Amino acid sequence: MTDVLVIGAGPTGLTLAIDLARRGVGVRIVDTAAGPSNASRGKGLQPRTLEVFDDLGVIGPILDIARPYPPMRAYVGSEVVWEGALGESRPASPDVPYPSIRMLPQSITEAILRDRLASFGVAVEYGTTVGHVTADATATLADGSVIEADYLVGADGGRSTVRRALEIPFLGETFETERMALADVRFAPGLLDREHWHIWGDLATQELALGLCPLPGTDVFQLTAPLAPGEEPSDLQNLVLGRSGRTDLVIQETTWESLYRVNIRLASSYRVGRSFLAGDAAHAHSPAGGQGLNTGVQDAYNLGWKLASGSAALLDSYQAERQPIAAAVLGLSTLLLRGDSAAPQRGQDTDQLDLHYRDSALSQDRRRVRSGLQAGDRAPDAVLPDGTLFDRFRGPSPTVLVYQARYADAIELDADAARTYGVGGGGFVVVRPDGYVGLLADADQGDAVAVYRTTLL
Missing domain, CATH: 3.40.30 (Glutaredoxin)
Incomplete structure (x- = not known):
């Protein structure tokens, strides 16, 4: 029997496990993967998330590696035709010590969080597949063994086993025609500078064809390439050559790749009995605006102290506080994805510092x-x-x-x-x-x- 079982060892699950462990709560964290991921995935850490990481004791190693988003450099072939910034960097102030988004590959963020969790004597139990869970916080593993807990939290992503087992509807849409090739790729040293985010596309319509973003703490670039309906990214090398118009951009190695489908969804409930959802298991976002990972981290930060208390009123407040936040963030990220003229600007509108719980019974x-x-x-x-x-x-x-x-x-x-x-x-x-x-x-x-x-x- 354990106090809290966390299923999923991404940023959401790790944040929650750290918050529980530092409160002296017995926690186990399991993940179906064989080991840690090397994927860049969510790379933007918003100012509010940096404040959470400050409180959790990991801001030092995060800032040692994370960097501001690089300026963009647009090309036609090899010719630079435009340069600009994704957003303005703001100076720190007494009330906002981390005013600007920082870039860090998700794999490095997770490694830093795992190290912090290990300092409390807790390790991720990789290779542990959960086959079924119940509302009374019982998990049956694929090998037939059973874990009983006071509380269970599904932080196991958009295809959450926990959400499906609890039969919680995942409301929204998957846009099958809106897809993007994502990959972490390595080129010969010096072929592309690592001070710019290199892009190719139509400047007039602001339609991206290919993006190559240098990832801090690594020697790889994150590749992003929207796909036309029916187009398959079967050959990343030909995709890069064709969309850049350059013959020298030869990929030496691909360390991770994925096909992303635009998925805008929200769980109808964040809780059944003593089992909860957090992060992508509760809400699926577009990648625009860098909101998904950050919203999940803050789900965990909201839930941890409430689980530690065991208070019925506090636990009831979790969904009441976090579900409206996710709904609002989903609307924001969708507007940014669509390039809507009414969309808020990246920066103060996306840094999550202004998100609040004014309507909560706890306020x-x-x-x-x-x-x-x-x-x-x-x-x-x-x-x-x-x-x-x-x-x-x-x-x-x-x-x-x-x-x-x-x-x-x-x-x-x-x-x-x-x-x-x-x-x-x-x-x-x-x-x-x-x-x-x-x-x-x-x-x-x-x-x-x-x-x-x-x-x-």
Whole structure:
């Protein structure tokens, strides 16, 4: 018997396992693959995800390898005809320490997360195929053995065994005519510089024919090539030569390849009994805007502390908070995929810093005069005499902030931070374990803080 069984060892499952392990929760994480993946897959880490990784203790190794998205360089054959950036890089600020998306192949992200999980004495159990699960958090493996747990989480991707076993509808569409060849390929050193994302296509219509993006921490490029209806990527080498118009782009090695179909879907429920869904098992996105991996990581970050508590009210809030977020993100990524003129711009609209839980039952605002942040918003960082607020948030417990008020073990805000948090006249802020504002209260409402904190434990 284990406390929590996590099925799937991608970024979502690994994030959840780390969050549980650091809280002292017994966790097992299994994956049907024979071993770790070497695929680049999701390569964009949004600012909010970087904040999650800061809290989980992996931001150092992530930033050691991750790089800003490179500028794009468009060609006709070998001739450069346009250069530009995918989005503007923004400077760090006291409240947003990681303001811009960073690129890192998913395989490296997963390796860093596995190392962190191992520091808690937990290893991924590869080669473990789950044949069936039940609502009471029981998993039957392909070899006939059974794992019983207090809770079970399916983080096993778009073709989730867990979702299918629980008979949860996966609502939406698969666009069979909208497909893309994806691959990690290696060329002779120096053939293409690694400071640009190299693209070929129609600049007038902004239709991509071929993209070759250098991946940090590797010597390979991620190949992306949209396919026409009926077209099959049977020969990547001929595809590269034909679409680039260059005879010198000879692939030396292909380390991973995949055929991607545009799949826009959302699970009708994130939970049946004591079994849950997270990540791609709960929502399938287009790759546009770099939202899928990041939304899954934040599903896990939302769910971990709630599973650790065992509170029925907290566990009920998981779907209520995360399903609307996924629905909104699916709409955003679909607009970006379609190139819709009404689509938000990459950057602040896609960095997930503005996503909130204002409508959640866990978000309470007791201030008589409301300004600044609202309950349910992401809690911003701020500089303290001995570090930052994020330094103090790091860990498994809620945090109480005060300004011109008294509360045991609280962190005193300065005037600037108090105004940012909307308690410039004095008061209290309770920040949830996942870094969102749970409670805002005036200086004479200290009793409300004590009552509210009990709901988060």
